[in-house]
Amino acid sequence: MEWVIEVKNLVKDFNGKRVLHGITFQVVKGDLFGYLGPNGAGKTTTIKILLGLLKPTSGKALVLGEPLAKNSKIRSRIGVILESDGLFARFTAFENLDFYAKIYGLKNNAERKRRIMKLLELVNLYEYRNVKVGHFSRGMKRRLAFARALINNPRVLLLDEPTSGLDPEARNLVRNLLTKLSKEEKITIFLTSHDLNEIQKICSRVAILMNGKILAIDTIDNLIKNFSEPLVEISFIDENESQRVYEYLKNLTYVIDCKRYGEKISVILNKDQSKLLQDLLEINARIREITKPRKTLEEVYLELVRRGC
Ligand SMILES: Nc1ncnc2c1ncn2[C@@H]1O[C@H](COP(=O)(O)OP(=O)(O)O)[C@@H](O)[C@H]1O
Numbered sequence: 619m620e621w622v623i624e625v626k627n628l629v630k631d632f633n634g635k636r637v638l639h640g641i642t643f644q645v646v647k648g649d650l651f652g653y654l655g656p657n658g659a660g661k662t663t664t665i666k667i668l669l670g671l672l673k674p675t676s677g678k679a680l681v682l683g684e685p686l687a688k689n690s691k692i693r694s695r696i697g698v699i700l701e702s703d704g705l706f707a708r709f710t711a712f713e714n715l716d717f718y719a720k721i722y723g724l725k726n727n728a729e730r731k732r733r734i735m736k737l738l739e740l741v742n743l744y745e746y747r748n749v750k751v752g753h754f755s756r757g758m759k760r761r762l763a764f765a766r767a768l769i770n771n772p773r774v775l776l777l778d779e780p781t782s783g784l785d786p787e788a789r790n791l792v793r794n795l796l797t798k799l800s801k802e803e804k805i806t807i808f809l810t811s812h813d814l815n816e817i818q819k820i821c822s823r824v825a826i827l828m829n830g831k832i833l834a835i836d837t838i839d840n841l842i843k844n845f846s847e848p849l850v851e852i853s854f855i856d857e858n859e860s861q862r863v864y865e866y867l868k869n870l871t872y873v874i875d876c877k878r879y880g881e882k883i884s885v886i887l888n889k890d891q892s893k894l895l896q897d898l899l900e901i902n903a904r905i906r907e908i909t910k911p912r913k914t915l916e917e918v919y920l921e922l923v924r925r926g927c
């Protein structure tokens with residue numbers, strides 16, 4: 619398995635206070651990996667260690683197989699967004715990107731210009747290319763930071779809250795772009811976000827971090843499956859029918875819990891629902907609808923954070 623990011627037993631203390639307690643996770647090539655957690659969980663600290671901006675107290679944090687030192691060659695294959703946008707207010711949008719493009723060694727003037735224009739179009743800032751960034755809204759700066767992160771054609775993106783401060787339209791733009799970069803160009807993306815809905819829409823795998831410890835790490839599908847109770851909701855044609863079926867269901871051995879709300883019954887089973895369906899047919903239950911509600915990532919996250927385990 620090719621690991622693009624590998625973090626092993628990572629520990630970080632600030633002035634004797636432990637903020638990362640031995641974190642371990644890996645991100646494979648082409649993954650869109652979400653790093654979730656409440657404020658102060660240690661997300662930014664992890665990204666800064668991955669970037670070589672902070673030294674770990676102990677443990678490993680490798681990107682493309684190496685710890686990122688200041689002058690590491692691998693830096694040129696990585697795109698970054700941190701909490702501050704790293705833009706110059708007195709430069710125009712174009713000049714900002716031009717500055718970074720030169721740092722990355724794009725020497726050919728025509729080629730550099732083409733690439734900058736393409737990126738400005740990609741983040742919908744082309745018509746503002748000659749406006750000084752000092753006049754930009756927070757959302758515009760964030761989009762420009764995103765273009766800046768892509769200037770060197772990176773293979774890996776490390777993004778700390780890339781969509782914070784964006785309006786819904788710009789969020790959508792960045793979201794689609796991330797999905798595209800990951801799917802079509804196989805760019806590996808590691809991002810932190812507070813927006814669980816967003817993470818659920820775009821990420822394949824997530825880690826949930828709290829107080830410097832990983833509470834869960836898995837694909838979103840698995841997390842939801844593991845946290846969803848085997849719950850089935852059944853609506854009947856009227857209340858008499860739901861009452862009749864309720865009296866029957868509550869005595870069945872495989873029914874762990876059973877609640878009736880008017881025409882509806884919700885049942886928790888200790889086996890899959892095929893036996894229940896058979897038995898309902900057997901007693902000629904007059905059913906309107908059967909649903910199996912799935913938890914959202916947000917519900918799983920809140921449950922994990924509440925338990926703190
Ligand atoms: N430079 C620092 N010095 C001391 N404590 C810090 C420093 N940076 C972060 N912390 C502390 O480390 C913890 C994790 O912070 P951070 O990684 O920024 O969390 P997150 O990004 O998940 O909100 C917090 O308790 C924060 O106060």
Ligand SMILES: [Mg+2]
Pocket residue numbers: 661662663778
């Ligand atoms: Mg942070």
